[in-house]
Amino acid sequence: xxxxxxxxxxxxxxxxxxxxxxxxxxxxxxxxxxxxxxxxxxxxxxxxxxxxxxxxxxxxxxxxxxxxxxxxxxxxxxxxxxxxxxxxxxxxxxxxxxxxxxxxxxxxxxxxxxxxxxxxxxxxxxxxxxxxxxxxxxxxxxxxxxxxxxxxxxxxxxxxxxxxxxxxxxxxxxxxxxxxxxxxxxxxxxxxxxxxxxxxxxxxxxxxxxxxxxxxxxxxxxxxxxxxxxxxxxxxxxxxxxxxxxxxxxxxxxxxxxxxxxxxxxxxxxxxxxxxxxxxxxxxxxxxxxxxxxxxxxxxxxxxxxxxxxxxxxxxxxxxxxxxxxxxxxxxxxxxxxxxxxxxxxxxxxxxxxxxxxxxxxxxxxxxxxxxxxxxxxxxxxxxxxxxxxxxxxxxxxxxxxxxxxxxxxxxxxxxxxxxxxxxxxxxxxxxxxxxxxxxxx
Numbered sequence: 001x002x003x004x005x006x007x008x009x010x011x012x013x014x015x016x017x018x019x020x021x022x023x024x025x026x027x028x029x030x031x032x033x034x035x036x037x038x039x040x041x042x043x044x045x046x047x048x049x050x051x052x053x054x055x056x057x058x059x060x061x062x063x064x065x066x067x068x069x070x071x072x073x074x075x076x077x078x079x080x081x082x083x084x085x086x087x088x089x090x091x092x093x094x095x096x097x098x099x100x101x102x103x104x105x106x107x108x109x110x111x112x113x114x115x116x117x118x119x120x121x122x123x124x125x126x127x128x129x130x131x132x133x134x135x136x137x138x139x140x141x142x143x144x145x146x147x148x149x150x151x152x153x154x155x156x157x158x159x160x161x162x163x164x165x166x167x168x169x170x171x172x173x174x175x176x177x178x179x180x181x182x183x184x185x186x187x188x189x190x191x192x193x194x195x196x197x198x199x200x201x202x203x204x205x206x207x208x209x210x211x212x213x214x215x216x217x218x219x220x221x222x223x224x225x226x227x228x229x230x231x232x233x234x235x236x237x238x239x240x241x242x243x244x245x246x247x248x249x250x251x252x253x254x255x256x257x258x259x260x261x262x263x264x265x266x267x268x269x270x271x272x273x274x275x276x277x278x279x280x281x282x283x284x285x286x287x288x289x290x291x292x293x294x295x296x297x298x299x300x301x302x303x304x305x306x307x308x309x310x311x312x313x314x315x316x317x318x319x320x321x322x323x324x325x326x327x328x329x330x331x332x333x334x335x336x337x338x339x340x341x342x343x344x345x346x347x348x349x350x351x352x353x354x355x356x357x358x359x360x361x362x363x364x365x366x367x368x369x370x371x372x373x374x375x376x377x378x379x380x381x382x383x384x385x386x387x388x389x390x391x392x393x394x395x396x397x398x399x400x401x402x403x404x405x406x407x408x409x410x411x412x413x414x415x416x417x418x419x420x421x422x423x424x425x426x427x428x429x430x431x432x433x434x435x436x437x438x439x440x441x442x
Contacts, residue, residue, distance in 0.1 A: 045361050047079045048138070054082040055354045060100055060107035061341075062093030068374035076361050083354055098124035101346060108355040112159040112344040114150045114404075115411040129158035129344035130352065137356050143365040144380050147403035148339040159342035160363055161380040163372055165298040166336050166393060167220040169206070169326050174319035175292045183392075186330045194266045197292050206266050207285065208295030209278035210426070217272060218258055218425035219418050220295040221326050224334035226254040226417060227402045227409070240413040240438075248438030251417055255424045255431045257328060262425065269426075279303060287311035289319055295326065298340070301389065302376035324392040335396035337403045340377060416441050 208217025384394030
């Protein structure tokens, strides 16, 4: 029995050793082919590189500081503890980014903007960007609202939206509740609400910045309306972009709308003229608590939280507020969905592997929502309900959601519109004069 047992054990050991030996060529696994990296949202982020790698990711942008980015990078460091983030603010960013990208210390990731596309001055900003639509990179582009993704002529994707922006108005929800009024959803309701507040003793039911053209109340109220009038008219867009002699007629409905808005007594331009800038001053005036509605952009909204503690009036009498679209037609408000800040990866970087890994980490619903909320800006993801400040825009029907990227208006055409609407709003030009002047504004 002992001899039989020994023979049996010897046979089992031999079989085990054979199984551990090298496989024949026919049994070996086929060579692994390059494949799409798993997106970070499939089952949570899973590192695709050696997590002990030592590297740096240099990011260049125009913000004075970028604390929201640092928060996300701290979380990225939980996976890659030996990777360092270096954020550098570039002075005069729009004019200097080309020089920076061609310098000896070029960034791995840099800020980019859709309006730079197609303009010779910013050619390097587009040409030096990696194509982020490459499936091998594994970016979860499906979590981003498709209408704010830049569509280039060659089908590449040089930049990915990180923050988005829009135009609307801050609403003092506590005042509306106190006075038993509802936030307006049509133009007629807007006029009626302004009248109702005025009858209740509020001198300025609606205010906004009016001193300069950039994001003035004239632009904020009518630009979404203007986009709606030309959104499905390719001929109009082409003429506006090329400064065709007849193009001015396409802005006439918007010029008439701003005139109607002012004649309906929605705002007091003298009172609005006392607001010194479209950021700090707008926010602090709204925090005085006696203005039910204040026109502004999403950029301005991003600064509200930090300025609550700087307003003695708000500290003494805090109130609930939110950001909603401005209804300038009886069909309802338009959600003008615009990309704000976008990230590009420098294709000539020596650190593209780790830079793309960070992009894969960041471009998910969870991370994009987090970084947007920390910055106070609107997220680029499909779900806006997570942030009460911007939830009203998420409720606008898709049929009334428009994007300049999809319409095709160039930045030059938009500048012409802004100058025209500002000239009519401030009384410097008649409607006919502004229509005739289209293409000549500087």
